[in-house]
Amino acid sequence: MxxxxxxxxxxxxxxxxxxxxxxxxxxxxxxxxxxxxxxxxxxxxxxxxxxxxxxxxxxxxxxxxxxxxxxxxxxxxxxxxxxxxxxxxxxxxxxxxxxxxxxxxxxFPRWQYSASTISLNKESLDLPELSVLRDEIERYQSSRFALFFPILDSSLIEDTINAAYHQKVSTASPAIASAKACIFALHALAIIVLDGSEQLPFHASLQYAREAHRHFPDIFSEAATLDGLQAILLLILCSQGLAADFHSINHLLAAASRLIYDMKGNYSPRMAWDNPSTIDYHTRHLFWIAFVCDKGFSLVTGLPPMLEDSQCDLTFAMIPPELLDQSNEKPHIYGDPYPGSYVHTYVRLAFIQSKIHRDLYSPRALRxxxxxxxxxxxxxxxxxxxxxxxxxxxxxxxxxxxxxxxxxxxxxxxxxxxxxxxxxxxxxxxxxxxxxxxxxxxxxxxxxxxxxxxxxxxxxxxxxxxxxxxxxxxxxxxxxxxxxxxxxxxxxxxxxxxxxxxxxxxxxxxxxxxxxxxxxxxxxxxxxxxxxxxxxxxxxxxxxxxxxxxxxxxxxxxxxxxxxx
Structure with a gap:
């Protein structure tokens, strides 16, 4: 620390x-x-x-x-x-x-570990039933929480499911371990945000979050993938909701930022790639979610941000007039949030949070x-x-x-x-x-x-x-x-x-x-x-x-x- x-x-x-x-x-x-x-x-x-x-x-x-x-x-x-x-x-x-x-x-007790998880004979958890997962995905995508953290892309989630459940890899999901970690983290977060405050089974969420965390060595040994980045962002939200563990969140944000840099999510896709794909656009979209988490966390803790503004393209894509009315159909356009969306509003606040930290509390600002x-x-x-x-x-x-x-x-x-x-x-x-x-x-x-x-x-x-x-x-x-x-x-x-x-x-x-x-x-x-x-x-x-x-x-x-x- x-x-x-x-x-x-x-x-x-x-x-x-x-x-x-x-x-x-x-x-x-x-x-x-x-x-x-x-x-x-x-x-x-x-x-x-x-x-x-x-x-x-x-x-x-x-x-x-x-x-x-x-x-x-x-x-x-x-x-x-x-x-x-x-x-x-x-x-x-x-x-x-x-x-x-x-x-x-x-x-405090560390949420990642328990007496059973450190046992050498501990067997891994099974993936949630596919029917349960699909229902959670549908509910999450329509939830108020997803208005601020729309981590999933409906056109890509099937590739993650095929890799995790059927070992069918693809360009979008080339690594099975990362896909499984993403599913476990998604299930853990869905339990927290969807099942209501009165009947909330936090213990079940904790078990699946731990299972997602157990796959992280495999994520870091593989090439940077979309599923790996999604798993980390989902687990950042789980770590906050289950334990508010600043120590873990700090390390998870560091890991997310390095994957984003590796995948060029800090650049506008149409500048980074000749022919950007859906994967490139969603990576850019995940960059903005990580940016929001990073700047808010930095202002609360005083720790320097992981995503340095000078290393990121912080301009939004120009939206063609014919796509202006599609904000309710797609979470983003060319990877950047729609003007007026909740992500767009939150990102603009993150710009201000970054300025507060940099211009009022950085070493230079203190002088x-x-x-x-x-x-x-x-x-x-x-x-x-x-x-x-x-x-x-x-x-x-x-x-x-x-x-x-x-x-x-x-x-x-x-x-x-x-x-x-x-x-x-x-x-x-x-x-x-x-x-x-x-x-x-x-x-x-x-x-x-x-x-x-x-x-x-x-x-x-x-x-x-x-x-x-x-x-x-x-x-x-x-x-x-x-x-x-x-x-x-x-x-x-x-x-x-x-x-x-x-x-x-x-x-x-x-x-x-x-x-x-x-x-x-x-x-x-x-x-x-x-x-x-x-x-x-x-x-x-x-x-x-x-x-x-x-x-x-x-x-x-x-x-x-x-x-x-």
């Missing part, structure tokens, strides 16, 4: 440097340190060196590798992780207690001036607003804090756009905490404050799932947990920075209720890898609420004693 470096740092704590601002909680011991830094530059240099050493210390790195896999890349304004010593000192100064994740099990930083924030915010306005009103997200019951039907489409939009808003405007003038202001309430927008985005992201019937079943929960945790940490840090804020009570309730919502999905019948992630997320968010309450009480006691004004 790679160390999550400050180049990612997508979520910043409202740090101890804000202790010098007026009308803000000022932990006395840290105020003394800050004043010394201002008077003596050498002390500041020493502390900076100590923080840098802390990032690279082997023990600390091991802690981050384990925690970041489940928390996401949550960092302070100076690039240190939320679990770094300097961050913990600030939290303890505000709350009087340690933020100790050792109370929660970090090393830019305050003027450049604020300019980028305005530009990316404008791009996101244009994207939001392009979405039909029925599914269009809004930067409002949900406070009451909203009676309207919403489904997976609105849920995805809601969570992605507000997470992007949080990531864009949280970056303003690196700007000295904005940091000194620390206005988390004023409508013109970038920090205020990040706080509002966090409230809206969480409140939408508390007060609106968004589509959040067991099959979708683990796709959302990282966003819930990051938004909760944002509100937590706002409370610690401004413990007398009049909106703190409402924010505490939001964090508490989201913790209860997560915990309600921890069911005994689900696999341990699933339940462990749910328990971890519920425990962390509840701990954030408890520590935030401690910070308010601690600040009140100090104000009563005359320490704070």
């Amino acid at each position: 790679q160390l999550v470096l400050p180049s990612g740092s997508p979520l910043y704590i409202f740090s101890k440097s804000y202790a010098i601002t007026q009308n803000t909680y000022k932990p006395p011991n840290l105020c003394i340190i800050i004043s010394k830094e201002q008077k003596n530059t050498s002390i500041g240099n020493i502390q900076a060196q100590a923080r840098e050493a802390e990032k690279w210390a082997p023990g600390f790195a091991k802690s981050l590798q384990s925690a970041a896999r489940h928390l996401g890349n949550t960092c302070t304004f100076d690039g240190t992780h939320v679990l770094a010593g300097t961050s913990r000192e600030w939290i303890k100064a505000c709350t009087g207690e340690d933020f100790d994740l050792d109370r929660f099990p970090i090393e 830019q001036s305050n003027t450049d930083l604020l300019r980028v924030i305005r530009d990316v915010d404008h791009s996101l607003e244009l994207w939001r306005n392009s979405i039909p009103v029925v599914n269009r997200p809004s930067l409002v804090a949900y406070t009451g019951k909203i009676v309207q039907h919403v489904d997976l489409r609105a849920s995805i756009f809601h969570i992605q939009y507000h997470h992007c808003m949080l990531m864009i405007h949280q970056a303003s905490s690196r700007c000295d003038s904005w940091a000194r202001n620390l206005d988390t309430q004023g409508t013109g404050s970038s920090l205020a927008i990040s706080v509002t985005a966090s409230r809206s992201l969480l409140g939408g799932f508390l007060h609106t019937p968004f589509d959040l079943g067991s099959q979708n929960l683990l796709f959302s947990l990282s966003y819930f945790i990051q938004a909760s940490i944002n509100l937590f840090c706002k409370i610690l920075s401004s413990p007398f804020d009049t909106e703190n009570h409402e924010d505490l309730q939001i964090i508490d209720r989201i913790s209860q919502l997560i915990e309600s999905y921890c069911r005994p019948k689900d696999p341990e890898c699933y339940r462990a992630k749910v328990r971890f997320a519920a425990g962390v968010t509840f701990e954030l609420k408890r520590l935030a309450q401690c910070a308010i009480e601690n600040a009140s006691r100090q104000r009563s004693a005359g320490i704070l004004r």
